Amino acid sequence: MYRVVVVALAVALSAAVAEAKISVSESNKVKDSEGNVYAVVIDCPLPDPTYGGAEEGSIGPDRCGQCLVEANWGAPLKYPYDLHIRGTMVDETGKPLKGKMLQFFLPNGWTVKTRTADNGYFRILLGATDERKSKDPLMTDIGTKKMRSDTKADYYAMFLLPENFKPCAEKKAKPKGQDELGGTEKGYGSAGAAQKK
Helix, strand or coil: HHHHHHHHHHHHHHHHHHHHCCHHHHHHHHEECCCCEEEEEECCCCCCCCCCCEEEEEEEEEEEEEHHHCCCCCCCCCCCEEEEEEEECCCCCCCCCCEEEEECCCCCCEEEECCCCCCEEEEEECCCCCCCCCCCCEEEEEEEEECCCCCCCCCCEEEEECCCCCCCCCCCCCCCCCCCCCCEEECHHHHHHHHHH
16 A cells, blocks of 8 residues: 555656746736737746856756757747837846847747847847737837856847747656767767778
8 A cells, every 4th residue: 555655656746747837937928918928938047047048958847948949849829919029138247238149949940039239138029920919019028138248158048939838858868878879988889880890
């Protein structure tokens, strides 16, 4: 009886972990005045969570980054307004960062790019993808984002996804002693060994 309870609890906990979802702040929800949410902006933190814009990272126990695009590939983003998503980029001292590139990745494969102005301000514009409700754009201010002034990153990455986006898949462990191409620590996979002979 005790073993059955422990096994059932373990199964329930692993199911809960698999369903874990990144929570999205209200300021990162693209929504209209009636509260309808059309998309969310995900900003993955770097290992130092003070800074965002990572293409691969985690929020709590959940992976985030390009894996979100893969998990939600082809998910439609339907919004009946032109979207204006804006914010400000500052460095570690709070000083505006000018001329910094930002890239927004969408689940349909699009990448929307913009640069910060002298005062750190940025915005992206997207045309309506559903029957238009208004000629006025839907304005969303996602607030202030921090990026180190000495960063080596080419751009600050963000992800525009459906409200009910799917979480990233579990990261698969590589077989011990094998790289991503199937090579071993000695440098030869089975194909490489065959070619060497």
